[in-house]
Every structure is written in C-alpha cells, then in structure tokens.
Amino acid sequence: MPSKLRLGALASGGGTNLQSIIDRCGDGTLNAEIVLVVSNNPQAGALDRARKAGIPCLCIDHREFADREEFDRAVVAALQEAGVELVVLAGFMRIISGVFLEAFPERIMNIHPALLPAFPGLHVQRKALEYGARFAGCTVHLVDGGVDTGPIIIQAVIAVLDDDTEESLSARILQQEHRIYPRAIQLFAEGRLRIEGRRVRIEPPLCPAEAVLTNPPLE
Known part of the structure; x- marks a missing residue:
C-alpha cells in the first residue's frame, strides 16, 4: 500500500x-x-x-x-x-x-456548487434557477489566481426539477459534492492527474464516449 x-x-x-x-x-x-x-x-x-x-x-x-x-x-x-x-x-x-x-x-483543490465555467462566485443555485438551466451540479477544480477558474478535475451533474427551490437544489448538489470531492483527492493520491494548460488528463481515461444526459429525456 x-x-x-x-x-x-x-x-x-x-x-x-x-x-x-x-x-x-x-x-x-x-x-x-x-x-x-x-x-x-x-x-x-x-x-x-x-x-x-x-x-x-x-x-x-x-x-x-x-x-x-x-x-x-x-x-x-x-x-x-x-x-x-x-x-x-x-x-x-x-x-x-x-x-x-x-x-x-497545482496542489490546492476546491469544490464549487455549480458546473463551471457556468455560475462562478456566490449564490450559484439561485443563478441557475433564474437562468432556467436544465442541469446543475458541482465541480472539483485546482485553484489558480482567479475566482473558480482553475483546471477542472471532476464534475457531477443533476437535473433541475420544475419544482426546485434554491434550498432543494442546493441540498441535492451537496449530496454529490460529498461523493466527488474524495474521488478527486484519490485520483491525485494515485498520481493519475496530468495537467496540460487548462485540461486535467486522467490516466487511464474513465468516461465512456457514449455518456450523454438530456433533460427532459428524449423518450
């Protein structure tokens, strides 16, 4: 070990x-x-x-x-x-x-409750609802000199529901934050993150090419 x-x-x-x-x-x-x-x-x-x-x-x-x-x-x-x-x-x-x-x-991580680069800063769930976004989520990224602008490591996506409030959307996003933050840290611990400019390469790649989400569903 x-x-x-x-x-x-x-x-x-x-x-x-x-x-x-x-x-x-x-x-x-x-x-x-x-x-x-x-x-x-x-x-x-x-x-x-x-x-x-x-x-x-x-x-x-x-x-x-x-x-x-x-x-x-x-x-x-x-x-x-x-x-x-x-x-x-x-x-x-x-x-x-x-x-x-x-x-x-390149050794500082942050988690943000939105799908960066959309909605940096504060009150991001409210902004997503006001904008009419169909998806929301959270992002773990490396920290650079900007505000929520560093290279992205991992993101989790959830559908925005018609009856969502800022509080309900925030609560469901927080559940995903608790899942992806430890995962991002583990990828770092395993030496699997390679930074190329703004891109973070994960070796070996993990995401299947056919991974697609739609909201509302196509069928």
Whole structure:
C-alpha cells in the first residue's frame, strides 16, 4: 500500500465536505490522512468535526492580520510545518492569494456548487434557477489566481426539477459534492492527474464516449 497522502483542509463553516473526506479516509476508500484542519472562523463547525475525529486543528483568525498576504503566510507556515502535500478547501470563505499558489503550486483543490465555467462566485443555485438551466451540479477544480477558474478535475451533474427551490437544489448538489470531492483527492493520491494548460488528463481515461444526459429525456 502506497503511503497516505497528507492533506491540509481549510474550512470556514460547518464542514460537511470536510466530514465526507474524514469518512472516506476512515473507511479506506481514500488513501489519505488529514494532518491539519485550519479555520479562519473560531466558531466553525469544521473545527468541532476535526476535534471529534482526533485531527489536529487550529483557528487562524484573518481579522488579526493586516492584509490577506500576511494571513496567508501564517496559514501556509502551519500547513508546511504539518508536512501537508495537498491543500483542500472545504467551504473556505477566503480568496487565495499568490502566497498560497507559490507555496502549493497545482496542489490546492476546491469544490464549487455549480458546473463551471457556468455560475462562478456566490449564490450559484439561485443563478441557475433564474437562468432556467436544465442541469446543475458541482465541480472539483485546482485553484489558480482567479475566482473558480482553475483546471477542472471532476464534475457531477443533476437535473433541475420544475419544482426546485434554491434550498432543494442546493441540498441535492451537496449530496454529490460529498461523493466527488474524495474521488478527486484519490485520483491525485494515485498520481493519475496530468495537467496540460487548462485540461486535467486522467490516466487511464474513465468516461465512456457514449455518456450523454438530456433533460427532459428524449423518450
């Protein structure tokens, strides 16, 4: 068995995506271990989840720093001291600066509750409903210097239902987030991701050529 990938997780809120990663590490589906959880929010539920799982965690409050770069340097130092190999953003409500990107090039993942490049930013389920999209979903991508613009690793697609609300659509997307985020991390742990510009190649390829979705169905 290859050595476990050392993860550092950043979270600002309740940490349900963090919990999905903790669970998959625990059941052996994911060949990784979370060696540190960092939050910028002292009240984050993610910190409670880490403590319950026996994972080292700390709060680095961004309000105590003069600027974003100074805050990022403190977080990076903590991650590097813990020997983190891959950083996963699990509801981390801070924009990543160049300090982070230089410290962990192509080694920062994020999950976004929309099918990028459609609907980056905030309130994306509301935007999808207002636009009349037939499909919604979620995306795991590598982080670059933009907002939700990094190379895409994996996406999950769900149909938008006629009676969907922002809350119901968000809940069904969240279920898929919990499935695809650990999978993306596992692909990284297996060394199967190759980045070519904006494309992330998965070796060997996994998607069948005939995979097609339509909404409404053709029959």
